[in-house]
Amino acid sequence: QPPAKPGSWRLGAPDVVLEASEAYTLAADGTDVYRNFVIPVPPEAEGWIKAVELQPGNPKVAHHAVMRVDATDKSAARDAEDPEPGFSGMDFAGAQMPSGRFVGWTPGKAPDPGQVARSFRLGEGSDIVLQVHLRPSGKPESIKPRIGLYLSDRPATRRALAMELSSTEIDLPPGATDVHVRDRYVLPVDVYVITVYPHAHYLGKQLHGWAELPDGSKKWLVKIDDWNFDWQDQYRFAEPLRLPAGAAIAMDYSFDNSAANPHNPSSPPQHVRFGQASTDEMAELILEIEPADPAQLPQLDADFMKAWLERQIRHYEQRLAAAPDDAKAMLALAAFEARRGRTPAAIERYEAALRIVPDQADAHVDLAIVLIETEAWDRARAELERALVLAPDDARTELTLGNLLRKRKDYAPAIVHLRRATELDPAQADAWNNLGIALELDRQLPAAQRALEQALELAPKRTLFRENLARVLGAQGKDADAIAAYRAVLEQDESAVGSLKGMALMLLRTADEGSSNALRAADLADRAAKLTGGRDPTVLEVLATAQHASGKLDRALATAGAALALAKQAGDAALIDRLQIKIDQLQALRSGQD
Template sequence: MTYSKQIAPILYKNCSGCHHPGGSGPFSLLSYQDAARWGTVIARVTQSRYMPPWLPEPGYGEFADNRRLPDADVALIKRWVNSGMPQGDIVDAPKPPIFTSDWQLGPPDLILHSDSAMTVPASGTDLFHNFILPVPISETKYIRAMEIKPGSPQVVHHANVLIDRTAALRRAHPADWKQGIAGMEITVPSGDSFDPDSHFLFWKPDSEALVEPEGMPWRLDPGNDLVLNMHLKPTGKPEAVSATVGLYFADKPATARPMLLQLEHDDALNIPAGDADFVVEDQLKLPADVDALGIYPHAHYLGKRMEGFAILPSGEKKWLILIPDWDIDRQSVYRFARPIFLPKGTVLHMRYTYDNSAANVRNPNSPPIRVKAGNRSVDEMGHMWLQVLPRPLRDSERDTRELLEKAWMEDRLRKDPNDHTALYNLASVEMNDGDFKAAAALYQKALERNSNDALTLTALAAALDSAGGWQQARAEYEKALAVDPDDANARFDLGQLELRHEDYPAAEKEFRQLLATNPKDPGAHAALGAVLVQTQREAGARQELEAALALDAHNFDALYNLAGLEAGAQNFARATELLQTALQQKDDPDSRQLLAAVYAQSGKLADAQREFEALQKLRPKDAAPHLALAKVYAQMGEMQKAIREQQAALEIEPTDPGNWNDLGVLHVHAGDKAAAKADFERALQLDPGNEAARGNLDRL
């Protein structure tokens, strides 16, 4: 029994990730001398299962990267220590792993740095600090991997990364956000659209770079912030902590869209002093089939036993996780070794037990006091996050995540009918489903508790506008801006409303004010360009639209409006290029119609034919694509196809005398005078004063 043959492989595989020079462990374990010095400690902490850090009970869920030492390895360490810790022949030992300060995956595509460092004192209680990292991108990026460098890994216990879609935390702390914001667990809004959290962005010092599964990168948009929520522990000497985050971009958007579901019942957390067996439970019934990918249980210092399981529709109990002895200092995200299929009708269960007695060595209060829910370390929480990959719905194209979000938010509202987050998120689902009146009602209820929430006022305005109440929407946008004059979303949306309703001076005022605050906002440049197009100020419009594309080469509105200007100037090649780029963003009917018209005007009739046929699929009840294609076929000399398209248009709009007259002209060119006579007579029946049809009939 020697270090070289039996013990070094165990330590290198399971311990050295933290225990190396510069690592988070208090000592290194990369040499025989290190291991022999700490051998009795190693034997004791492995026998007690305190190390390596691994909380889940075996047999209650299978996890990838299971760090629990096999019983045989624990026994080997004990035997080695009891036998005097012999080294053996050093030639038999594997080479120690090498740890460097370099990026694990090579140079990142984007590196974010905190604006300032934070000093952690030598002693005292745990600290929770949020570094706010603005993301300097001009177009949407998809992140396939992320690595965090905290500067002082011995101090940083773990970190969660949040995506602040609206920069709400930064705007809420305009004077001091660069120094970071205190708080154990914070929430940030997702904006006014359905955009659920999808990934576990959890890090601890022994973590490798967070690499997402193939096809599942996460999204970052221009204007987003990353919030790095760090749990910091004093080490006995002052330490400076900063934050550096490396991001690696994916080549393609996500093809699979997971979702995070949460079970919690924090309102039930009211733990009397001395209670050693306080239980909190929650459950959620799944409205659709999902595959569970990972789980993250979370409590504070009073958490004791944590159970997560599912009851399948068949009645079978399937364990997701069991932690018999919770320790916040060893928390982690646990990814399942294989996806767990949970069919529709499965009920997820969370059952947490808390110990608020003096016998709980982790109790932060001595003597114990009553503890309620909160985000301070001396408060409590009880959350169980589950990452699921929803399976597509049968016979429906609806996003399965909407059903899951709706079930989850309705469950939250059953526990608290005035839950602001649940009301807001449920309204977002209704917006996505097109039930704008229902969404507006939910936003209004959410505002009953906080009438001055600019984000909810803006979302309410969007719902009212979509429901047809644009004057009321304008009033809500103005309320939001009265609360927060720097709310870029409210100002932009108000400008767009004024633009749609042709109040061009008002729209121009909003967009110019937005650009005065943020001159590098591509959306504002594109919107101002659209106003200038409508008011026939072509030079200014070109300047704004080109500025938008310089900042974001894929801005759809800038591409479309600039293409219209180029088409009007008969710059067909540039117009074609712009429209093709726009259609890569989304299959927009107006863009396709303009592209088809550009092709037709530039003599590319086969390309025009293809685009008009595609447009017919996008607008099956619109006569215009058929009429346009009829003209293209006529130019190509294919009169029977032209007649077929003209007749298709008349089936959609049978009372248009001009279209009957045009059908008659096509029949004349095809040599069918009888059909042409009938067409002209039908046009005159609909409009006896139609001079074109009268003249054509007389000539016939």
């Protein structure tokens, strides 16, 4: 379709219009620019979004645009660091496709009117990140994007996952004409493919993506035999393509780094490898996938993440096979082994790397973090103390050492190191949060509150920080403030177990038997128990208390008994004592009823 007139909306008047706070001026000449505009989500835009219409702002220079959402503070921090509006680069600073949905713009592309069933949610305090690819026109141009949001009054019933096949093994010597990279993933569940988005830079030649079905047949997802960078776009199936469990999604991209490639930006051709800059190369096939059964989304997500980690591990193993003393590759492999849960392998890789680069302080810290997970406290502390010798004023090392001491219940020195971390890096929100927790455990509640308030001021979107503050407020008897804080967390994340449990405890303080507060507390605690699979004894302890307050004595006894069994498995002596007292009290009450 022809581009819409400036200022008009193809989908009709949006419910909410967002606009970049400042215009960005593109220089008259030079290379392509990727500019990321960070736009805070206002209260009126929070909730379910059925459709989005993007207006990048200047069709003379806008090549394409992609929208993502950042629930963290990373994009805002990058924006603040950059003196111009937004920030530069092809990476999104942690922003994600909203609920797995792709939102993009290219000239002439009709915006997707959306479906209520496929809505996505914008949470409180999120930022929209609009990445616009800009090409100089020969004169300075001003760009100020707008975004039209179309709201839904009902939640989504279809859930999506952004699945990315890719390869980082791109190595294109000058003159190479047919270099291939590949990737493949086998689906664990039945899915629908909604859209595909092929991505390469200027040296892409053939971009092929397909599905291999269990019966041996093949279905094309995308087939481009003569790639042009201008074709980078989202392609939507007329009808979602159903693929069964056991089908494989595969990609094969080829590249041409010869002078005969008319799109080659370098003359003469230069050696090109994988990278985010437009002069580097990339190979991605991004798919918008829905599990046929929405309840299987967590299974699909976990399986794909496992496959992605295995791919990264293979990549770095291949690098090390070619260069056994590559400490950088060794450290990267160690980090991926740790994420994969292969702790002994991760420790072995870190130790091998440190034999090559013994004075790399951050590697000692990374090893210590893995050792802490295995409760190898003394070894971890030795690594951190070595790191402090190498880098005495490193906030991350102080933070990690403080966390280790806190976990060892050595609160006084933990507070010293955590406070030192906040002094070295006052903008480090995690340091303030962890200092607050250590002060709470040391029963310095007013100081804990101040530290947690500072953490929230630095990172207002971190629901965990607000949850910690709520708990400290409740411990000081500031029930109304605590309830307000827990409520704010649950409005942003209805599955926040700590806030469900904490809110239930606050309500139980004022609950008479059978009162509305008791019933509400029982409902909240029951939700928390289901979310934890009935395996968290502290959640079951609260649920038993709420059931008792709701007049359900037998149910409370059964729940408390289950909690006691779990507490004994965990060896939590204090919790065992509390639960045994509660069970004795409940049994006495039941005896009195008989």
